[in-house]
Amino acid sequence: MSGRLLENSPPFLLIDVNGIGYEVEVPLSVLGELPLTGESCSLYTHFVVREDAQLLYGFAQRKDRELFRLLLKVNGVGPKLAMAILSHMNAEEFVRCVQSDDLVRLTKMPGVGKKTAERLLIEMRDRLKGWISPQAGTEVSQQIKLAESGSGLEEAEQALLALGYKPQEASRAINAIYEEGMLRDEVIRRALKSMVKG
Template sequence: MIGRLHGTLLEKQPPYLLIDVNGVGYEVQAPMTTFYQLPALGETATLYTHLAVSETAQQLFGFAQERDRRLFRTLIKVSGVGPKLAVAILSGMETDDIVRCVRDDDVKALVRVPGVGKKTAERLMIELGDRLKQWELPRHDLLTPDVAPAPGNQDKDNQAEAESALIALGYKPTEAAKMIAAAVRQDPVAGSETLIRLALRSMVSG
Protein backbone atom coordinates (compact mmCIF):
# COMPACT_ATOMS: atom_id res chain seq x y z
CA MET A 1 0.00 0.00 0.00
CA ILE A 2 1.34 3.43 -0.98
CA GLY A 3 0.52 5.84 1.85
CA ARG A 4 2.76 8.82 1.17
CA LEU A 5 4.78 10.31 -1.69
CA HIS A 6 7.60 12.81 -1.38
CA GLY A 7 9.28 13.99 -4.55
CA THR A 8 9.52 16.50 -7.37
CA LEU A 9 6.32 17.87 -8.85
CA LEU A 10 6.55 17.40 -12.63
CA GLU A 11 3.05 18.08 -13.98
CA LYS A 12 -0.18 19.70 -12.83
CA GLN A 13 -3.23 19.13 -15.01
CA PRO A 14 -6.31 19.01 -12.77
CA PRO A 15 -7.44 16.58 -11.55
CA TYR A 16 -4.15 14.80 -12.37
CA LEU A 17 -0.60 15.50 -11.29
CA LEU A 18 2.70 13.71 -11.77
CA ILE A 19 5.28 13.45 -9.02
CA ASP A 20 8.79 12.01 -9.43
CA VAL A 21 10.00 9.90 -6.51
CA ASN A 22 13.57 8.70 -6.98
CA GLY A 23 13.16 8.41 -10.74
CA VAL A 24 9.69 6.84 -10.68
CA GLY A 25 6.83 9.00 -11.89
CA TYR A 26 3.55 8.52 -10.01
CA GLU A 27 0.34 9.74 -11.64
CA VAL A 28 -2.01 10.91 -8.93
CA GLN A 29 -5.56 12.22 -8.92
CA ALA A 30 -6.18 15.01 -6.45
CA PRO A 31 -9.02 17.36 -5.47
CA MET A 32 -8.68 21.03 -6.29
CA THR A 33 -8.28 21.86 -2.60
CA THR A 34 -4.98 19.98 -2.80
CA PHE A 35 -3.91 21.72 -6.03
CA TYR A 36 -4.29 25.10 -4.28
CA GLN A 37 -1.59 24.05 -1.80
CA LEU A 38 0.92 22.57 -4.24
CA PRO A 39 4.24 24.29 -4.93
CA ALA A 40 5.44 25.32 -8.38
CA LEU A 41 6.55 22.73 -10.93
CA GLY A 42 10.05 21.47 -10.24
CA GLU A 43 9.74 21.94 -6.50
CA THR A 44 9.39 19.28 -3.81
CA ALA A 45 5.91 18.18 -2.77
CA THR A 46 4.52 15.74 -0.21
CA LEU A 47 1.21 13.95 -0.66
CA TYR A 48 -0.76 11.60 1.55
CA THR A 49 -2.12 8.92 -0.76
CA HIS A 50 -4.87 6.36 -1.07
CA LEU A 51 -4.70 3.46 -3.53
CA ALA A 52 -8.09 2.42 -4.89
CA VAL A 53 -8.15 -0.99 -6.55
CA SER A 54 -11.07 -2.18 -8.66
CA GLU A 55 -11.60 -4.93 -11.23
CA THR A 56 -10.68 -2.59 -14.07
CA ALA A 57 -8.12 -0.16 -12.64
CA GLN A 58 -5.74 0.86 -9.90
CA GLN A 59 -5.96 4.56 -9.08
CA LEU A 60 -3.77 6.58 -6.76
CA PHE A 61 -5.32 9.60 -5.05
CA GLY A 62 -3.26 12.28 -3.33
CA PHE A 63 -3.97 14.89 -0.67
CA ALA A 64 -1.97 17.78 0.73
CA GLN A 65 -3.20 17.14 4.28
CA GLU A 66 -3.79 13.89 6.15
CA ARG A 67 -7.19 15.14 7.32
CA ASP A 68 -8.25 15.50 3.66
CA ARG A 69 -7.34 11.86 3.00
CA ARG A 70 -9.17 10.84 6.15
CA LEU A 71 -12.36 12.53 4.97
CA PHE A 72 -11.92 11.03 1.49
CA ARG A 73 -11.78 7.57 3.04
CA THR A 74 -14.86 8.36 5.09
CA LEU A 75 -16.75 9.56 2.02
CA ILE A 76 -16.06 6.46 -0.08
CA LYS A 77 -17.56 4.29 2.66
CA VAL A 78 -20.93 5.91 1.99
CA SER A 79 -23.21 3.88 -0.27
CA GLY A 80 -23.17 5.26 -3.82
CA VAL A 81 -20.07 7.41 -3.33
CA GLY A 82 -17.01 6.28 -5.27
CA PRO A 83 -13.53 7.82 -5.41
CA LYS A 84 -14.38 10.10 -8.38
CA LEU A 85 -17.40 11.61 -6.62
CA ALA A 86 -15.44 11.95 -3.37
CA VAL A 87 -12.78 13.94 -5.27
CA ALA A 88 -15.50 16.16 -6.76
CA ILE A 89 -16.93 16.84 -3.30
CA LEU A 90 -13.49 17.65 -1.88
CA SER A 91 -12.81 19.90 -4.88
CA GLY A 92 -15.93 21.98 -4.38
CA MET A 93 -15.61 22.41 -0.62
CA GLU A 94 -12.80 22.54 1.91
CA THR A 95 -12.64 19.57 4.30
CA ASP A 96 -13.83 21.51 7.33
CA ASP A 97 -16.62 23.15 5.32
CA ILE A 98 -17.90 19.68 4.39
CA VAL A 99 -17.91 18.72 8.06
CA ARG A 100 -19.83 21.88 8.96
CA CYS A 101 -22.23 21.24 6.09
CA VAL A 102 -23.04 17.76 7.41
CA ARG A 103 -23.40 18.98 10.99
CA ASP A 104 -25.74 21.77 9.85
CA ASP A 105 -27.72 19.38 7.61
CA ASP A 106 -27.09 21.70 4.65
CA VAL A 107 -28.31 19.52 1.78
CA LYS A 108 -28.49 22.45 -0.66
CA ALA A 109 -24.75 23.05 -0.52
CA LEU A 110 -23.97 19.43 -1.38
CA VAL A 111 -26.37 19.11 -4.32
CA ARG A 112 -24.44 21.87 -6.13
CA VAL A 113 -21.54 19.42 -6.53
CA PRO A 114 -21.77 17.59 -9.89
CA GLY A 115 -22.94 14.02 -9.39
CA VAL A 116 -24.55 14.68 -6.02
CA GLY A 117 -28.31 14.53 -6.27
CA LYS A 118 -30.74 15.15 -3.46
CA LYS A 119 -30.90 11.46 -2.49
CA THR A 120 -27.12 11.15 -2.40
CA ALA A 121 -26.82 14.35 -0.35
CA GLU A 122 -29.40 13.10 2.13
CA ARG A 123 -27.59 9.76 2.36
CA LEU A 124 -24.35 11.61 3.06
CA MET A 125 -26.01 13.54 5.86
CA ILE A 126 -27.34 10.36 7.46
CA GLU A 127 -24.26 8.17 7.10
CA LEU A 128 -21.69 10.87 7.89
CA GLY A 129 -23.54 12.37 10.82
CA ASP A 130 -22.23 9.97 13.46
CA ARG A 131 -18.82 9.53 11.85
CA LEU A 132 -18.06 13.27 11.87
CA LYS A 133 -19.32 14.06 15.37
CA GLN A 134 -15.82 13.83 16.82
CA TRP A 135 -14.17 15.72 13.96
CA GLU A 136 -12.14 18.61 15.35
CA LEU A 137 -12.64 21.92 13.58
CA PRO A 138 -9.78 24.44 14.02
CA ARG A 139 -10.58 27.85 15.40
CA HIS A 140 -8.30 29.41 12.80
CA ASP A 141 -7.96 27.32 9.65
CA LEU A 142 -4.48 28.13 8.38
CA LEU A 143 -4.92 25.74 5.45
CA THR A 144 -7.59 27.87 3.78
CA PRO A 145 -6.51 31.51 3.96
CA ASP A 146 -8.81 34.22 2.72
CA VAL A 147 -6.11 35.51 0.44
CA ALA A 148 -6.21 33.82 -2.95
CA PRO A 149 -3.06 32.40 -4.55
CA ALA A 150 -0.94 34.85 -6.45
CA PRO A 151 -2.56 35.46 -9.84
CA GLY A 152 -0.83 34.60 -13.06
CA ASN A 153 -1.16 36.06 -16.53
CA GLN A 154 -4.79 35.85 -17.61
CA ASP A 155 -5.30 34.68 -21.17
CA LYS A 156 -7.32 32.20 -23.20
CA ASP A 157 -5.04 29.33 -22.22
CA ASN A 158 -5.76 29.91 -18.52
CA GLN A 159 -9.49 29.95 -19.14
CA ALA A 160 -9.33 26.82 -21.29
CA GLU A 161 -7.30 25.00 -18.63
CA ALA A 162 -9.75 26.03 -15.92
CA GLU A 163 -12.74 24.92 -18.00
CA SER A 164 -11.09 21.55 -18.72
CA ALA A 165 -10.52 21.00 -15.00
CA LEU A 166 -14.18 21.67 -14.19
CA ILE A 167 -15.31 19.32 -16.96
CA ALA A 168 -13.00 16.63 -15.57
CA LEU A 169 -14.68 17.11 -12.19
CA GLY A 170 -18.08 16.41 -13.72
CA TYR A 171 -19.48 19.77 -14.79
CA LYS A 172 -21.06 20.06 -18.24
CA PRO A 173 -19.00 22.05 -20.80
CA THR A 174 -21.58 24.84 -21.07
CA GLU A 175 -21.85 25.06 -17.30
CA ALA A 176 -18.07 25.10 -16.90
CA ALA A 177 -17.76 27.91 -19.46
CA LYS A 178 -20.33 30.02 -17.62
CA MET A 179 -18.64 29.40 -14.26
CA ILE A 180 -15.22 30.44 -15.58
CA ALA A 181 -16.65 33.50 -17.33
CA ALA A 182 -18.18 34.58 -14.03
CA ALA A 183 -14.85 33.97 -12.25
CA VAL A 184 -13.03 36.11 -14.82
CA ARG A 185 -15.42 38.96 -14.07
CA GLN A 186 -14.50 38.65 -10.39
CA ASP A 187 -10.75 38.63 -11.04
CA PRO A 188 -9.72 39.51 -14.63
CA VAL A 189 -6.01 38.83 -13.98
CA ALA A 190 -6.37 35.52 -12.13
CA GLY A 191 -4.43 32.41 -13.10
CA SER A 192 -6.17 29.13 -13.95
CA GLU A 193 -6.12 27.67 -10.42
CA THR A 194 -7.56 30.86 -8.95
CA LEU A 195 -10.29 30.86 -11.60
CA ILE A 196 -11.19 27.29 -10.67
CA ARG A 197 -11.29 28.17 -7.00
CA LEU A 198 -13.53 31.17 -7.58
CA ALA A 199 -15.84 29.12 -9.79
CA LEU A 200 -16.21 26.32 -7.26
CA ARG A 201 -16.73 28.72 -4.39
CA SER A 202 -19.55 30.42 -6.30
CA MET A 203 -21.29 27.08 -6.80
CA VAL A 204 -21.17 26.29 -3.08
CA SER A 205 -22.25 29.71 -1.89
CA GLY A 206 -24.62 30.50 -4.76
Protein backbone atom coordinates in the same frame (compact mmCIF):
# COMPACT_ATOMS: atom_id res chain seq x y z
CA MET B 1 4.40 10.34 -0.88
CA SER B 2 7.23 12.81 -1.39
CA GLY B 3 8.93 13.70 -4.64
CA ARG B 4 9.34 16.38 -7.28
CA LEU B 5 6.32 17.86 -9.06
CA LEU B 6 6.83 17.28 -12.80
CA GLU B 7 3.40 18.25 -14.17
CA ASN B 8 0.35 20.05 -12.81
CA SER B 9 -2.65 19.37 -15.09
CA PRO B 10 -5.75 19.47 -12.84
CA PRO B 11 -7.05 17.18 -11.57
CA PHE B 12 -3.88 15.14 -12.24
CA LEU B 13 -0.30 15.64 -11.02
CA LEU B 14 2.81 13.81 -12.15
CA ILE B 15 5.29 13.32 -9.29
CA ASP B 16 8.82 11.98 -9.68
CA VAL B 17 9.69 9.73 -6.72
CA ASN B 18 13.27 8.42 -6.99
CA GLY B 19 13.13 8.39 -10.78
CA ILE B 20 9.65 6.85 -11.10
CA GLY B 21 6.75 9.03 -12.27
CA TYR B 22 3.45 8.59 -10.43
CA GLU B 23 0.19 10.04 -11.74
CA VAL B 24 -1.88 11.22 -8.80
CA GLU B 25 -5.43 12.55 -8.93
CA VAL B 26 -6.03 15.39 -6.48
CA PRO B 27 -9.13 17.36 -5.49
CA LEU B 28 -9.13 20.82 -7.07
CA SER B 29 -9.34 22.41 -3.60
CA VAL B 30 -5.61 21.64 -3.05
CA LEU B 31 -4.39 23.69 -6.02
CA GLY B 32 -3.46 26.65 -3.84
CA GLU B 33 -1.30 24.43 -1.61
CA LEU B 34 0.82 22.92 -4.39
CA PRO B 35 4.41 23.99 -5.06
CA LEU B 36 5.62 25.23 -8.45
CA THR B 37 6.56 22.69 -11.10
CA GLY B 38 10.05 21.32 -10.43
CA GLU B 39 9.85 21.83 -6.66
CA SER B 40 9.49 19.12 -4.02
CA CYS B 41 5.95 18.00 -3.24
CA SER B 42 4.47 15.90 -0.41
CA LEU B 43 0.98 14.38 -0.43
CA TYR B 44 -1.03 11.99 1.73
CA THR B 45 -2.09 9.26 -0.68
CA HIS B 46 -4.77 6.58 -1.00
CA PHE B 47 -4.22 3.66 -3.40
CA VAL B 48 -7.17 1.97 -5.12
CA VAL B 49 -6.75 -1.31 -7.05
CA ARG B 50 -9.47 -2.25 -9.55
CA GLU B 51 -9.67 -4.97 -12.16
CA ASP B 52 -8.93 -2.52 -14.94
CA ALA B 53 -6.76 0.09 -13.19
CA GLN B 54 -4.56 1.06 -10.26
CA LEU B 55 -5.38 4.58 -9.10
CA LEU B 56 -3.55 6.92 -6.76
CA TYR B 57 -5.38 9.76 -4.99
CA GLY B 58 -3.47 12.54 -3.24
CA PHE B 59 -4.34 15.09 -0.56
CA ALA B 60 -2.45 18.05 0.89
CA GLN B 61 -3.90 17.49 4.39
CA ARG B 62 -4.22 14.24 6.36
CA LYS B 63 -7.79 15.22 7.37
CA ASP B 64 -8.84 15.39 3.71
CA ARG B 65 -7.52 11.86 3.11
CA GLU B 66 -9.35 10.63 6.22
CA LEU B 67 -12.58 12.23 4.97
CA PHE B 68 -12.06 10.67 1.51
CA ARG B 69 -11.80 7.24 3.13
CA LEU B 70 -14.93 7.85 5.22
CA LEU B 71 -16.85 9.00 2.15
CA LEU B 72 -15.97 5.76 0.33
CA LYS B 73 -17.80 3.84 3.08
CA VAL B 74 -21.07 5.62 2.29
CA ASN B 75 -23.39 3.50 0.15
CA GLY B 76 -23.32 4.76 -3.44
CA VAL B 77 -20.21 6.94 -3.05
CA GLY B 78 -17.17 5.95 -5.10
CA PRO B 79 -13.78 7.62 -5.57
CA LYS B 80 -15.06 9.91 -8.37
CA LEU B 81 -17.87 11.38 -6.25
CA ALA B 82 -15.67 11.59 -3.14
CA MET B 83 -13.07 13.57 -5.15
CA ALA B 84 -15.78 15.85 -6.52
CA ILE B 85 -16.96 16.60 -2.98
CA LEU B 86 -13.41 17.34 -1.80
CA SER B 87 -12.85 19.54 -4.87
CA HIS B 88 -15.66 21.79 -3.65
CA MET B 89 -14.88 21.84 0.07
CA ASN B 90 -12.11 20.78 2.41
CA ALA B 91 -12.63 18.51 5.42
CA GLU B 92 -13.54 21.35 7.80
CA GLU B 93 -16.11 22.79 5.40
CA PHE B 94 -17.68 19.37 4.88
CA VAL B 95 -17.89 18.81 8.66
CA ARG B 96 -19.65 22.18 9.04
CA CYS B 97 -22.00 21.21 6.20
CA VAL B 98 -22.94 17.93 7.93
CA GLN B 99 -23.25 19.56 11.37
CA SER B 100 -25.64 22.19 9.99
CA ASP B 101 -27.59 19.69 7.80
CA ASP B 102 -26.83 21.86 4.75
CA LEU B 103 -28.67 19.78 2.13
CA VAL B 104 -28.79 22.70 -0.32
CA ARG B 105 -25.01 23.12 -0.54
CA LEU B 106 -24.47 19.40 -1.07
CA THR B 107 -27.03 19.14 -3.87
CA LYS B 108 -25.35 21.98 -5.79
CA MET B 109 -22.39 19.70 -6.51
CA PRO B 110 -22.47 17.64 -9.73
CA GLY B 111 -23.34 14.00 -9.12
CA VAL B 112 -25.01 14.71 -5.77
CA GLY B 113 -28.78 14.44 -5.98
CA LYS B 114 -31.19 14.93 -3.09
CA LYS B 115 -31.15 11.24 -2.08
CA THR B 116 -27.34 11.06 -2.13
CA ALA B 117 -27.09 14.29 -0.13
CA GLU B 118 -29.54 12.98 2.48
CA ARG B 119 -27.60 9.70 2.71
CA LEU B 120 -24.35 11.64 3.16
CA LEU B 121 -25.81 13.73 5.98
CA ILE B 122 -27.27 10.70 7.78
CA GLU B 123 -24.31 8.31 7.40
CA MET B 124 -21.56 10.88 7.94
CA ARG B 125 -23.10 12.46 11.04
CA ASP B 126 -22.02 9.60 13.31
CA ARG B 127 -18.69 9.05 11.57
CA LEU B 128 -17.71 12.71 12.01
CA LYS B 129 -18.63 12.98 15.70
CA GLY B 130 -14.98 13.12 16.77
CA TRP B 131 -14.13 15.86 14.28
CA ILE B 132 -14.09 19.40 15.58
CA SER B 133 -15.23 22.05 13.15
CA PRO B 134 -13.29 25.34 13.38
CA GLN B 135 -15.00 28.73 13.39
CA ALA B 136 -16.90 29.39 10.19
CA GLY B 137 -15.44 31.94 7.85
CA THR B 138 -11.75 31.25 8.44
CA GLU B 139 -10.08 31.35 5.07
CA VAL B 140 -6.58 30.21 4.20
CA SER B 141 -4.69 33.06 2.56
CA GLN B 142 -3.91 32.47 -1.11
CA GLN B 143 -0.31 32.43 -2.33
CA ILE B 144 0.38 34.32 -5.54
CA LYS B 145 2.15 32.04 -7.99
CA LEU B 146 3.98 32.60 -11.26
CA ALA B 147 1.71 32.70 -14.28
CA GLU B 148 1.66 29.53 -16.32
CA SER B 149 2.05 29.56 -20.08
CA GLY B 150 -0.68 28.28 -22.37
CA SER B 151 -4.40 28.78 -22.15
CA GLY B 152 -5.24 28.87 -18.46
CA LEU B 153 -8.93 29.49 -19.17
CA GLU B 154 -9.22 26.39 -21.35
CA GLU B 155 -7.44 24.28 -18.71
CA ALA B 156 -9.75 25.65 -16.01
CA GLU B 157 -12.79 24.76 -18.12
CA GLN B 158 -11.45 21.24 -18.74
CA ALA B 159 -10.96 20.76 -14.98
CA LEU B 160 -14.59 21.73 -14.33
CA LEU B 161 -15.80 19.39 -17.09
CA ALA B 162 -13.79 16.57 -15.47
CA LEU B 163 -15.83 17.16 -12.29
CA GLY B 164 -19.08 16.58 -14.18
CA TYR B 165 -20.22 20.12 -14.97
CA LYS B 166 -21.80 20.74 -18.37
CA PRO B 167 -19.81 22.89 -20.86
CA GLN B 168 -22.35 25.74 -20.60
CA GLU B 169 -22.24 25.72 -16.77
CA ALA B 170 -18.44 25.72 -16.75
CA SER B 171 -18.00 28.55 -19.24
CA ARG B 172 -20.75 30.64 -17.60
CA ALA B 173 -19.12 30.27 -14.16
CA ILE B 174 -15.66 31.13 -15.52
CA ASN B 175 -16.93 34.19 -17.42
CA ALA B 176 -18.73 35.43 -14.29
CA ILE B 177 -15.61 35.46 -12.10
CA TYR B 178 -12.72 35.95 -14.54
CA GLU B 179 -10.57 39.06 -14.18
CA GLU B 180 -7.59 40.04 -16.33
CA GLY B 181 -4.35 38.42 -15.18
CA MET B 182 -6.06 35.77 -13.06
CA LEU B 183 -4.16 32.47 -12.91
CA ARG B 184 -5.65 29.09 -13.84
CA ASP B 185 -5.81 27.73 -10.27
CA GLU B 186 -7.54 30.87 -8.99
CA VAL B 187 -10.06 30.70 -11.86
CA ILE B 188 -10.92 27.10 -10.94
CA ARG B 189 -11.27 27.87 -7.22
CA ARG B 190 -13.48 30.92 -7.74
CA ALA B 191 -15.65 29.23 -10.38
CA LEU B 192 -16.24 26.24 -8.06
CA LYS B 193 -17.16 28.57 -5.20
CA SER B 194 -19.58 30.55 -7.35
CA MET B 195 -21.33 27.41 -8.62
CA VAL B 196 -21.78 25.92 -5.15
CA LYS B 197 -22.95 29.20 -3.57
CA GLY B 198 -24.96 30.46 -6.52
